[in-house]
Structures are given as structure tokens and as C-alpha cells.
Amino acid sequence: MKDAPYAAAESALAGEIAAAHEAGEPVEIVGGGTRRALGRPVQAARAVSTASLSGIALHEPGALTLVAGAGTPLAEVEAALAREGQRLAFEPMDHRGLLGSSGEPTLGAVAAMNNSGPRRIQAGAARDAMLGVRLIDGRGEVVSNGGRVMKNVTGYDLVKLMAGSWGTLGLLTEIAFKVLPIPEAEATVMLTGLDDARAVEALSAALGSPYDVTGAAHGEGRTLVRVEGFAAQIAHRGPALARLFSPFGKAEIVSGEASAALWRGVRDVEAFHGREGAVWRVSVKPSEGPRLVSALKAQGAFAALYDWGGGLVWLLTAEEGDAGAALIRAETRARGGHATLVRGSAATRAAVEPFEPAAPGIAALEARLRAAFDPKSILNPGRMRG
Amino acid sequence: MQMPEPEARILSRKAEIVARLEAALSPGAVIHAEEEVRVYECDALTAYRCPPLAVILPSSTAEVAAALRILHEERVPVVPRGSGTSLAGGALPTADSVILGVARMNRVLETDYENRFIRVETGRTNLSVTGAVEAEGFFYAPDPSSQLACAIAGNIAMNSGGAHCLKYGVTTNNLLGVTMVTMEGEVLEIGGHALDAPGLDLLGVICGSEGQLGVVTEATLRILAKPEGARPILLGFDENEVAGACVSDIIRAGVLPVAIEFMDRPCIRACEDFAHAGYPDVEALLIVEVEGSEAEIDDQLAKIREIAARHSPREMRESRSAEESAAIWKGRKAAFGAMGQINDYMCLDGTIPVSALPLVLRRIGEMSRDFGLDVANVFHAGDGNMHPLILFDANKPGDLELCEAFGAEILKLCVEVGGCLTGEHGVGVEKRDLMEHQYSAADLEAQLRVKDAFDPRWLLNPAKVFPLHVTAGRRMAA
Numbered sequence: 001m002k003d004a005p006y007a008a009a010e011s012a013l014a015g016e017i018a019a020a021h022e023a024g025e026p027v028e029i030v031g032g033g034t035r036r037a038l039g040r041p042v043q044a045a046r047a048v049s050t051a052s053l054s055g056i057a058l059h060e061p062g063a064l065t066l067v068a069g070a071g072t073p074l075a076e077v078e079a080a081l082a083r084e085g086q087r088l089a090f091e092p093m094d095h096r097g098l099l100g101s102s103g104e105p106t107l108g109a110v111a112a113m114n115n116s117g118p119r120r121i122q123a124g125a126a127r128d129a130m131l132g133v134r135l136i137d138g139r140g141e142v143v144s145n146g147g148r149v150m151k152n153v154t155g156y157d158l159v160k161l162m163a164g165s166w167g168t169l170g171l172l173t174e175i176a177f178k179v180l181p182i183p184e185a186e187a188t189v190m191l192t193g194l195d196d197a198r199a200v201e202a203l204s205a206a207l208g209s210p211y212d213v214t215g216a217a218h219g220e221g222r223t224l225v226r227v228e229g230f231a232a233q234i235a236h237r238g239p240a241l242a243r244l245f246s247p248f249g250k251a252e253i254v255s256g257e258a259s260a261a262l263w264r265g266v267r268d269v270e271a272f273h274g275r276e277g278a279v280w281r282v283s284v285k286p287s288e289g290p291r292l293v294s295a296l297k298a299q300g301a302f303a304a305l306y307d308w309g310g311g312l313v314w315l316l317t318a319e320e321g322d323a324g325a326a327l328i329r330a331e332t333r334a335r336g337g338h339a340t341l342v343r344g345s346a347a348t349r350a351a352v353e354p355f356e357p358a359a360p361g362i363a364a365l366e367a368r369l370r371a372a373f374d375p376k377s378i379l380n381p382g383r384m385r386g
Numbered sequence: 387m388q389m390p391e392p393e394a395r396i397l398s399r400k401a402e403i404v405a406r407l408e409a410a411l412s413p414g415a416v417i418h419a420e421e422e423v424r425v426y427e428c429d430a431l432t433a434y435r436c437p438p439l440a441v442i443l444p445s446s447t448a449e450v451a452a453a454l455r456i457l458h459e460e461r462v463p464v465v466p467r468g469s470g471t472s473l474a475g476g477a478l479p480t481a482d483s484v485i486l487g488v489a490r491m492n493r494v495l496e497t498d499y500e501n502r503f504i505r506v507e508t509g510r511t512n513l514s515v516t517g518a519v520e521a522e523g524f525f526y527a528p529d530p531s532s533q534l535a536c537a538i539a540g541n542i543a544m545n546s547g548g549a550h551c552l553k554y555g556v557t558t559n560n561l562l563g564v565t566m567v568t569m570e571g572e573v574l575e576i577g578g579h580a581l582d583a584p585g586l587d588l589l590g591v592i593c594g595s596e597g598q599l600g601v602v603t604e605a606t607l608r609i610l611a612k613p614e615g616a617r618p619i620l621l622g623f624d625e626n627e628v629a630g631a632c633v634s635d636i637i638r639a640g641v642l643p644v645a646i647e648f649m650d651r652p653c654i655r656a657c658e659d660f661a662h663a664g665y666p667d668v669e670a671l672l673i674v675e676v677e678g679s680e681a682e683i684d685d686q687l688a689k690i691r692e693i694a695a696r697h698s699p700r701e702m703r704e705s706r707s708a709e710e711s712a713a714i715w716k717g718r719k720a721a722f723g724a725m726g727q728i729n730d731y732m733c734l735d736g737t738i739p740v741s742a743l744p745l746v747l748r749r750i751g752e753m754s755r756d757f758g759l760d761v762a763n764v765f766h767a768g769d770g771n772m773h774p775l776i777l778f779d780a781n782k783p784g785d786l787e788l789c790e791a792f793g794a795e796i797l798k799l800c801v802e803v804g805g806c807l808t809g810e811h812g813v814g815v816e817k818r819d820l821m822e823h824q825y826s827a828a829d830l831e832a833q834l835r836v837k838d839a840f841d842p843r844w845l846l847n848p849a850k851v852f853p854l855h856v857t858a859g860r861r862m863a864a
Contacts, residue, residue, distance in 0.1 A: 062634030063740040063770070085640065120581055127590060128559045143832040144825070149737040150769035151556065151809035153545045153594050154817075154824055155851060156833045160558065160590020169586070181640035204500050208523070210614045230640075232685045233678060283580035285501045308581055311501075338584040356584035361574050365839065366586050372835035385585055 001148075001174065005055035006069040010134070010142065010173045016048060017171060017378075018140025026378045029167040031071060031106035035095050035113070039166060039354050041346050043382045050108050053173050056080055058148070065131065065148050066179050070108025070172040077107055081179055089180040090126045091117030091263075097273045099343055108172045114164030117267040118215040118226070121207065121308050127163035129178045135162060135170035138374025148176040161369070167380040169373040183228040187238040188215070188259040190252045191223040191245055196290035199223040200310035202248045204286060207309050209244055211237040217266040219305035219314075223248075224262055269314050271305055277316045278323035278344045284337030286310035295331050300324065319344060325352040355385035387434045387475070387815055389849050390861065392482035396439065396462055403460055404440055407484075410452040415490075417441040426467070426485045430532075431475040431816055433786065438465065438479035443487045447565055447573060447603040450486065454601065455571030457484055463848040464569065466597035468537030469511065473733060474814025476544060476596050480848055486601060488539045494518050495604065503562055503579055505606045508539035512546075515607060524609040527554035530810065531722070542602050545594030547810035552768035553644045553677075554610070556810065558593040565604035566592060569841045579606055591836060596812055597847040599840035613677035616644065619687050620714045621694050622668035622701030626650060629670035630743035632697045633767045636674065637740070641689055646768035647673040647718050650747065653725070653762035653775070654717070660724030663717030666701040672767065673718055721764045722775075729760075729777040732789050736800030737771045737809035749799055750774055757792040759785075771809035772800070798823050813851045821853055830856055 004010075020027050026044040030036065031051075053071035060066075061084040068077055074092065081087050092115040094105060109115070111133070116125035123129075132146030145158035162169060191202060199218040206213050206225045215226030225245075227237040234255070242251040254262065265271070272279055284292055289310035296302045296315070302324070303316040317324040323344050332339045338356035341349065358366060366385075370377070396403070404418045417423055418440040427435040439462070444450045457464050463483040470477050479485055491507035492514075498504070499522050506515060512533040515526040529548035530536055536546070542564065547556040554560070563577030577589040592599050623629040633646055649657070649671045658665050665671060676686040687704050694702060705711040717724075725731045738746050747763065754761045765772040774796055778789040797807045797817065801824045807817045821830065830852065837844065837860075844857070844864040 060739065060741055062638050064637060065739065084638075114582070114587070116582070124555060124559050125582065127587060128555060137832065141828045141831075144829050145832070147804065147806050147824075149739055149771075149805050149809070151547050151551065151737045151766070151771040152806045153810055153812050154806040154808050155813065155821060155830075156836055157545070157558065157591055157594045158832060158836070160587045160593075161836070163590065164582075164587050181638070181642065183640060204502075207502060208499060208611050210523070210611050212613070230682075230685060230689075233682050236679055236682060283582050283584075285498070285579045287500050311580055336578055337580055338578075340584070358585050359575070361568075361572055362576070362585065362588070365574070365588065368839035369586060369836065372839050373832070 001057045001067055004057035004069065004174065006053040009052035013171065014136045014140050014142050017136050020378050021139050021376055024376050026381045029171050029380055031109045032103040034101045034103045034105045035099065035109055037099050037101060038342060039383045040349055042380050050106060061086060064179050065176065067148055067174065067176040068107055069174055070106065072107045073104040074107055074110060075104060085182050086179045087182050088129065088177060089119055089123035090129050091119040091267055092126060093117050093267050097268050097270060098279060107175055111163055111172055111175045112165065112167050118217060118263055118307055121216060122212065122214040127160050130159050130163055130175060131178055132176035133159050133162050133172055134174040135172050137170045138376060138379050150178055166384040168370060168384050171379065185231040185234040186226060186228040186259050187234045187253055187255040188262050189225045189238055189241040189245065190254055191249050192221055194223050194248060196293055198248065200286055200290050202245060203309045205244055206241055211241055215263055216309040217307045220271050226263060266307055269305060272314065272316050275316060278319040278348060279342045280315040280328055280339050281342045282313040282315060282332050282337055282339045284311060284313065284332065284335050288335040289313050292331055292335055296327065299327055319348055322352050323348050353385060357385060388854060389480050390854065392480060396482040400439055403462060406456045407442055407453055410456060411442060411449050412445055415443050426479060429470040429472040429475060429477040431473055434475055434478055434815060436479050436481055438483050438485045439481065441485040441487060443490045445490045447567060450567045450601055450603050451571045451573050454567055454569055458570050461843065463845050465847055466601050468540030469535050471532040471536040472540060472812065472814055474812045474816040476812050476814040476850060478815050483848060488537065488603065491603060499524065501579060502609050503606050504609050505604060506538060508602050508605050509537050512536050512538060512541055519609050523612050525612050526607055526609055527560050528557045538605055539602055542593050542605060543597040544812035549645045549647065549766060552646065553642055558590060560608045561589060561593055561605060562608055563606040564589060564592065564602045566600040566602050568600050569843065569845050596851050598837055598851060614679045615683060616675055616677045617683050617705045617711050618673050618675040618714045619690055620703040621672040621699050622666040623670045623697065623699055624668065626670045626747045627744035628697050629672055632694055634740055635693045636690055637768065639689065639693055641686055643674045643676050643768065645675045648765050648767035649718065650763040652760060653721055653764045656724040656728055656762060657717035657721050660727055661717045661720035663713060665717050668700045673714055725762060725775050730780040731775045731777050732793055734774045734793050734796055735808045735811040736797045736805055738800050738803050738805035740770045742803040746799060746803060750796055753792060753795055757788060759789060759792055770805065794820060815850055818851060819853050834860060
């Protein structure tokens with residue numbers, strides 16, 4: 001935006017990237033540095049920090065819109081939103097606990113990795129909340145796309161293309177988000193003791209109900225379904241879901257902060273914190289989640305957690321050999337899904353492709369797009385697939 | 387509307403091209419007689435017409451691929467077409483182009499309630515997607531007002547929205563995967579059944595690319611469980627500004643209605659004359675609809691009444707039954723028909739930040755006086771997507787041109803206040819020449835490079851989205 005507090009910083013960074021392009025010198029884009037151990041180690045001699053791109057340029061609570069610099073700490077954005085009773089509805093995961101990293105996660109990283117938590121099933125992903133971006137491409141040119149309004153089909157949607165591109169198409173400088181009100185109340189309807197297959201059946205039943213479920217997870221013997229809204233709505237929907245669950249067992253209703261704590265745990269994959277081993281993130285059809293896990297368990301030692309109604313599976317396995325890569329990829333692909341290595345040593349991440357390899361036609365298209373945005377491959381080279 | 391000169395080398399090879407297509411496709415899939423291709427000379431933007439070279443109506447992805455391989459080899463431009471309901475001229479042919487219509491591909495391929503998706507061929511109409519799943523209590527959320535006729539193919543090309551997208555999002559938020567055929571005839575599977583896909587978000591950039599990156603033949607769409615019920619409240623105000631402030635306060639208060647529709651006085655009057663919905667005599671009218679159980683709806687409507695009461699409404703009419711709901715919606719749903727009864731009109735589609743609403747409405751009123759053409763405003767207020775209807779007389783020489791100039795000024799105003807040229811209809815040919823008001827040369831160049839990556843010969847849906855002078859170099863070189 002014009003007059004953004006980081007406008008001068010954007011120009012300076014564009015100059016820096018243009019010089020790197022000229023010299024053919026790769027750079028690693030670094031925000032808060034909390035997720036540098038995710039993905040392939042970047043092959044770059046130096047880092048470019050987004051710290052100077054910090055600040056909220058606009059927050060219009062009545063229009064549900066926030067525009068901020070990519071280097072703005074996520075905590076600062078969330079605090080500013082909370083003061084107006086609002087939030088980023090896609091519930092981005094904090095990776096520090098899982099990766100054992102420190103630092104402050106930034107807004108740019110949330111966008112660049114399309115970081116979406118449990119509420120993805122109802123409120124959409126980070127990419128769905130992103131209304132506009134500004135970026136510096138691999139030539140050092142500043143490009144703007146989208147805007148700050150909720151409905152916009154003017155030209156190609158490069159906003160989505162940037163979401164989840166891990167900084168390989170451009171250095172994000174500014175992101176406009178759709179934000180949502182924080183509901184008055186929340187409650188979690190909890191079942192215990194179900195096996196994985198039965199648990200996902202229960203989650204499917206809840207997601208097929210009219211109660212607008214905003215979280216559906218299973219792990220550690222607990223099956224959780226969240227509803228959010230006005231207090232009177234929650235008083236209706238919580239018991240209605242408990243009744244729906246009666247074929248699966250007696251449900252307990254947890255509300256308020258205790259409910260919120262449960263979902264922070266799901267979001268941040270808390271059950272795997274402090275446990276040794278490689279961590280994989282798998283996407284499949286929800287009904288295939290338990291089948292995938294039981295096929296894997298028949299062939300090795302795996303612990304599993306489920307989110308997104310069973311469609312997002314977190315796997316913990318020993319970091320030996322290929323850290324389970326070949327087996328996990330084969331079983332996942334057979335079910336039409338894909339797998340990403342989220343935690344592994346640098347050696348593992350250099351030896352194993354952390355991101356799901358692409359089919360040939362898609363790989364060629366992705367390569368052409370990368371060349372279009374970054375002809376000399378200087379932005380985060382090697383970080384993502386391709 | 388300026389279109390590229392048709393290429394003589396294509397026009398002169400029509401017979402050979404038609405013969406090759408006929409050999410590759412099922413009998414009856416190629417239309418080339420002059421009087422028959424005329425049916426495809428325009429879409430819902432009827433002011434511009436041009437019969438295509440030929441029309442093909444393939445019945446499968448394999449046929450689409452076979453046809454595109456031939457057309458790529460022959461270097462013939464291709465205009466993909468769903469149901470032809472584009473208001474922006476998104477399916478306007480050029481004389482040397484072949485229309486590729488997906489209308490014969492309308493099967494449901496898979497429904498999966500457990501995993502909440504449906505896979506369809508893209509010639510299927512929007513409403514019939516919901517029709518295929520509603521018996522099981524599900525629906526497909528995007529609901530453009532042309533949903534009875536419009537095809538999923540066009541919805542994906544234009545990233546269509548609808549009245550309910552404040553809560554449920556637009557097409558891109560409800561699309562999980564597609565089968566897309568490239569101009570070279572290669573079949574690509576993009577996305578899948580999961581809530582995220584590996585690699586770059588190709589699905590995100592294909593959706594809304596107006597058929598310029600590939601031909602989408604199959605789509606996997608999210609389906610959602612139907613809410614228990616829904617009911618609207620009608621609110622009338624003495625001033626547009628006050629109605630705008632009320633919208634903002636409702637949103638801030640944490641009520642997330644499924645729809646907030648706004649109508650101004652000229653529109654209310656026309657609807658009253660046409661549909662006799664019993665609307666109050668006010669400057670501005672809001673229809674706010676909420677969902678949930680009966681008790682939840684009562685509770686949310688009570689909150690909305692409380693907020694609205696602070697803005698001294700002239701009228702608050704809460705629906706208590708399905709009949710009353712239908713009565714409240716009757717006028718709004720008849721709005722476009724009503725305007726069509728009294729005049730020719732041009733429907734705009736700019737989006738603005740909700741906060742700019744009072745300013746924009748005031749400026750439109752001033753411009754209306756300057757241009758001497760009346761405007762009625764009806765729009766999705768919750769998300770700032772405006773639909774000003776400019777009234778003109780098509781039989782009066784110069785009136786269409788005047789109307790277009792006025793429309794362009796309104797859209798420039800939308801951009802000026804932080805909004806955009808089009809919220810849900812798409813750029814097509816209609817707003818092509820305004821793109822430089824919204825985007826810088828570098829912004830447009832980045833989009834053109836995406837087109838280069840998907841369609842290096844620039845054959846798909848020619849002359850749409852970008853001003854011709856911006857793409858001239860690429861089209862010549864290709």
C-alpha cells in the first residue's frame with residue numbers, strides 16, 4: 001500500500017534482489033527463522049531478512065481486512081486483531097514446539113507456506129484468506145496482485161500462486177488478509193477410546209451434520225469436535241453433537257479455555273513435541289487416513305495423529321535410513337494423497353525429498369513458472385520441490 | 387470492441403481444419419455451417435458478436451485432448467465455453483477461432499458424502515451440482531445468480547461468486563481438483579480430493595484465469611452439509627450512509643450473516659413496480675439473512691435488530707416463516723428482471739472496501755447527473771461487491787457509448803478507493819482496456835509470464851483479460 005511503514009524497506013530490498021539477480025547470487029529469504037529446518041536446506045551463500053518489512057499498514061475491523069508487512073511478527077498481528085475482537089481464522093500452526101526452534105514467526109512465512117490449522121475445514125486455508133500480495137520477483141521487480149477487497153477476479157490470481165510457494169517465486173513484502181470476528185464462545189465435544197477407523201467415522205458424521213463444525217481431530221485416544229459461535233448457539237450445537245455421537249459412546253463437552261487449549265495442542269502437534277524421530281505430514285481423503293496408518297503400522301513403527309476430519313495425518317517414525325520416505329510415499333500415493341517431511345535432520349532432508357515429487361507434466365509446468373518469476377533461480381534455491 | 391485481425395491462413399484452411407476435427411471427434415461434434423455457428427457468436431454480453439470459424443462439442447476429456455492437439459498444430463485460437471452466460475464477453479469468439487463447448491460433458495463422475503466431495507464433468511450446470519447431492523442433505527456453496535444455466539466450467543474460469551459467499555467463499559475456496567487439458571493436448575491432474583495439494587498452487591491460478599491457461603474438463607468440488615434453516619430480516623433506512631454503517635456494525639459485532647444485500651431507492655422502486663414485494667418507501671434497504679436452528683436464527687436476528695435500532699431504521703421486518711422469507715427475497719431476486727422491463731441496462735461488478743460505500747454511492751449519484759443516465763444500485767454489501775445498473779436506451783444513437791464511458795468512470799472510482807474492476811463477473815473483453823488502471827506494467831507483465839508458461843503460443847481465449855496493445859508483442863512472436 002502507499003504510505004505503508006515499510007515502503008522504503010521494500011524499495012531497498014528490491015534493489016538488493018536486483019543486484020543478486022545481476023550477480024547470479026542465490027539468497028535465502030528469512031523471516032523469524034522458526035521454520036528454517038523445514039524443507040530442503042537452501043543452497044545460498046547469504047540470507048535476506050524480511051525484518052524491515054514490519055508493521056500493520058491498515059486494519060479496518062468493519063471491512064474484516066488487515067494489510068501488513070511480511071516481516072511483521074504474527075504475534076503482533078494477532079494482538080492487534082484481538083483488540084478489535086478479531087483473528088486470522090485459518091489458525092496458523094506455531095512450529096517452534098515441534099521443530100525445537102526459537103524466534104518470532106512472521107506473517108510472510110505464514111503466507112509463503114500456506115500455513116493453515118484445524119479450522120481449515122470450515123474457514124478455509126491461509127490462501128483462502130489472502131486477498132492481495134506485493135512481492136519482489138527474482139529480477140528485483142515489485143509486483144502487486146489482488147487487493148484488499150473480499151471479491152476480486154480482476155486478472156490472474158497470483159495471490160494463490162504465491163501462497164505455499166515457499167519464497168521460490170518471489171519475496172513477499174506485503175499481504176492483505178480477510179479476518180473474522182472471534183466468536184463469543186467455543187466448545188469441544190469429546191469422545192474417548194475409539195480406534196482410528198471408528199474415530200474418523202465419528203468425525204465424518206459431525207462434518208456431515210448441519211452444526212458448522214470448526215475442528216475435527218483424533219489422537220492419543222481422544223476424538224475432538226469443535227463448535228464456535230454465540231453462547232446460545234454453542235449451548236444448542238454442543239449437546240446436539242453429543243446426541244449425534246451416541247452410537248460412538250458417551251461424549252463429554254469441554255468449553256472455554258480448556259477447549260481452546262485442546263485445539264492449540266492439535267494445531268501445534270503437541271503430542272509429538274520432545275519425542276525423537278522424523279515427523280511427516282500426510283494429506284489424504286479422510287476415510288483413507290486410518291487405512292493408510294494401519295498399512296504403515298503393519299510394516300514399521302509409526303505413531304499417528306489426525307486433523308481435518310482424518311484427512312491430515314501427522315506421522316512420527318524413526319529417523320533411520322530414509323526416515324520412512326519410500327514406504328510412506330508409496331502407501332500415500334496408492335491412496336491419492338501426498339506426504340511432506342516436516343521434521344528431520346539436515347542430513348535426512350538433504351538425502352530425502354521433503355516435498356512430494358511432482359508428476360512429469362506438472363513438474364515441467366512448475367519449472368516454467370519458476371523460470372518466469374525467477375529466471376536465475378536465486379530465490380530460496382532448492383528449498384521446495386523442483 | 388477492437389479484436390485482433392483474423393488470420394487469413396486460418397480462414398483459408400477452414401475446410402481442412404474442420405475435416406481433421408471431424409476425423410478426431412464423435413459424429414455430430416463439429417459444427418461449421420455459417421448459420422449454425424452464428425448461435426455461438428456471443429455470450430450474455432450481447433453488445434458484441436462475431437461468429438467463430440467452427441464450434442466443437444466434445445464428449446470426453448480424451449476428445450478435448452485430441453481436438454486441442456490438432457488446433458495447436460494448426461495454430462488456431464480456441465475459445466472455451468461453458469453455457470455462454472458470461473456478462474463480460476468471456477466467451478466472445480474471433481472469426482478465426484474455434485469454440486470448444488463442454489456442454490455435452492455434464493455427468494456426475496463420483497459423489498462421496500463420507501469425504502464430502504463431488505466430481506463432475508464441467509459442462510454440468512451449477513444448480514444441478516447441488517441437485518445431485520441435496521437429497522443427502524448437502525449443497526455446493528457458490529451460487530451465482532445465473533446458477534440455473536451457468537456451467538461449472540465457466541464458474542471455474544471466472545471464479546464465480548454469488549449472494550452467499552460472505553460465509554462460504556467463492557469458487558476457488560470450494561474447488562479441490564481439476565482435470566485440465568493444455569493447449570498442446572496434454573491431460574494434467576491438478577489438486578485432488580484433499581484439502582491441500584503438493585507443489586505450487588496451480589489450481590489457485592487456473593481458477594479465475596478466464597479459460598486462458600487450459601481447458602478444465604472435470605472438477606472435484608467440496609460439498610457442505612446444509613444448515614438447519616435460514617431466515618432474513620429486511621431493514622429500511624433514510625440514508626445510504628446509515629445503511630452502510632449498519633452493515634459495518636453487524637459484521638464487527640461477530641454476526642456472520644450468509645448474505646447482506648443492499649438496494650437503493652431507484653432499485654427499490656423498480657422492484658416494487660415489477661414484483662410488488664411490498665418494500666417500504668425508503669432510501670436504502672438491506673436484506674440480511676442468517677442460518678442455524680430456529681432458536682439460533684431468532685437469537686442472531688435479535689442481535690441484528692439491536693444493532694440496526696442504533697441507526698434509526700425506518701423499517702425492520704423480520705421473517706417468521708418460509709412465506710415471509712420468500713416475500714422479502716422476492717423483490718431482490720426480481721431486481722435485474724425489473725430493470726430490464728423498464729430499460730436497457732449495463733450491469734457493473736466492481737468491488738470496494740465496505741468503508742468506502744457512502745463515498746462511492748454519492749459519487750455515482752453525481753456522475754449520474756453529469757452523464758444524464760440513471761443508475762440503480764443493488765449489491766452484496768457484506769463483501770463490497772457492487773452491481774450498479776446503468777440505464778440507457780439501446781435505440782438511441784450514442785447512448786450505449788455514453789453508458790460505457792459512465793461505467794468505466796465508476797470502475798475507475800472503485801479502483802481509486804482501494805477496490806477492483808470486477809468482483810465476480812470477470813474481465814473478459816468488457817473490462818480488458820481498464821486493466822491498466824488497476825495494475826502497473828510490472829504487475830501485468832507478471833500475469834503475462836504465467837500465460838507464457840501455460841500457453842506459449844497464446845492460442846487460448848484470445849483478446850480477453852489484457853489490453854491488446856499489452857499482449858501484441860507476444861501474440862506476434864508466438
